[in-house]
Amino acid sequence: MASQTSLDILNLDDRTLQLRLAQGDVDVRVRALASDETIVVDTPSGAVLPEQPGSYRISAGRSGDAATVIVHFGRAQVLTNTSGFPLHANQQVRLGGADGAPSEIAAAPPGDEFDRWSAARDKREDHIAATRYVSPDTTGYEDLDAHGTWRTMPEYGAVWVPTAVAAGWAPYRHGHWVWVEPWGWTWVDDAPWGFARFHYGRWVWLNGYWAWAPGPRIARPVYAPALVAFIGGSRWSVSVASGGAPAVGWFPLGWREPYVPWYRASPTHVRNVNITHVKNINVTNIYNDVTQIQYVNRNHPHAVTVVPRKSFVSAEPVARTALRVAPAQLAQAQVVNTTTPAQPARESLARQQPGPRPPAATIRREVVGMRAPPVRAAQGFAATSPDAAQQEARRPVATEQPRVRVIGQRRSDTGAPGRQLGSGTPQGSGPQAATPDNVPRPPQADVKTQPRSVPQALQRQVERRKPSTEEAAPQARADMQRQRRAPGNDAATRATPPMPAQRVPQREVAPHRETRGPGPEARGRGAEQEPAHDGERKGRGRDKRD
Secondary structure, three states, rough: OOOOOOEEEEEOOOEEEEEEEEEEEEEEEEEOOOOOEEEEOOOOOOOEEOOOEEEEEEEEEEOOEEEEEEEOOOOOEEOOOOEEEEOOOOOOOEEEEOOOEOOEEOOOOOOOHHHHHHHHHHHHOOOOHHHHHOOOOOOOOOHHHHHEEEEEEEEEEEEEEEEEOOOOOOOOOOOOEEEEEEOOEEEEEOOOOOOHHHHHHHEEEOOOOEEEEEEOOOOOOOOOOOOEEEEEEOEEEEOOEEEEEEEEEEOOOOOOOOOOOOOOOHHHHHHHHHOOOOOOOOHHHHHOOHHOOEEEEOOOOOOOOOEEEEHHOOOHHHHHHOOOOHOOOOOOOOOOOOOOOOOOOOHHHOOOOOOOOOHHHEEEEEEEEEOOOOOOEEOOOOOOOHHHHHHHOEEEEEEEOOOOOOOOOOOOOOOOOOOOOOOOOOOOEEEEEOEEEOOOOOOOEEEEOOOOOOHHHHHHEEEEEEEEOOOOOHHHHHHHHHHHHHHOOOOOEOOOOOHHHOOOOOOOOOOOOOOOOOOOOOOOOOOOOOOOOOOOOOOOOOOOOO
């Protein structure tokens, strides 16, 4: 995302990413696109739907009266109020006015400074070593190479060891807890690499140091708010200077130990969130035998962290408020990971960090899209009784709804209809913008990456028609023939095409660029689930410039 860009996430679930570009420039790098997935960028002049892995530069003017679409490689459908047409590799088109009247399709221009910066960053991410050990759908995998090293252990397989941590460091000790719906208590780590390591996998102690063990590499890992077991209970307290004080403690789950959600969750979620570390998963046994589990870190002197309950609920930094607890007192604490360890208060809610806001006219600007986004709601905290600070009393608060002018789905010049935008209903594996976005979905076997010419869904749509000589362009027929001959069309593809000549990286620094990333609580994946609650989404397995 370039400077002076206004970009919103309108819809984010397991199969759909809908973005609103009111002004500015974005480079959307799509590394994988399954046949049932949709990415769409809505602009004031038209909607852009990438249909293949590729790189797409989309620009919207400050006045909202024009947009430009460039396909560096890949292919996209461009939909306006009056037309729909495909845009192929190394092509560009300009859309004018609210109706999006297109100019003639022309050759893409040489890349500018923003293109070169984006291409250089894409190239680095294309060669990240971590993808040999974890799925690119693991939110935060991009930070692994820069902050740690990989080792192979006979018992655990590939493990990751952080290169620089403080003395006495332990997992889930340097950060704080916040309350995020629908998961409840969610860990927010202080480390710049602290997302993937605390929401996926397990931590193991290796003769003097901690290592993160992600487990077997699966296509779509499932997000968890924190992979810990809590200890304490309503009657447990620890000795402090002023006497006994209610406390909350926890420790990281060890290798092969089951994760038991403290929030309401379906059996499918429990099964899928444990599938990388627990063999022969029996959900009933996981819940019934929780007190019988022999946790390897339960009595580990370097693993257990305890804080006053007041500090826990108030989202205070854990390292600053952690208590020294005698082993005898720790032994008296019960494992309570089937229920929430403490009720939230107003200060428990995840804080929204204020940032620069676009001009009011840009915020209110209407964009063109194929579907209206879901109604936004903000998390509030309503006092319903005198002791509301100890209750989960919350109410949704309506916020300003983005203006989207919905247009009908149109056939392109090649006779192929555009992709249908997803329903907007989370299906199951992660948190949504500003909150954790992962919802469980049944993991799928990893697939080998191979490029394809025509997306699977688009091919099926074309084949169901009866293409005629008049309506099927030569390029479309050639694409269809190549697709029929290509092997492995049943899997989602992951293409890393050669970089176009005009996108040769020349600089490493973006010119006046805003901070990238949706925040610490965002990304993940899920699918055919029976989620017990909505919004379990935590990010997506494709790269996007935000």
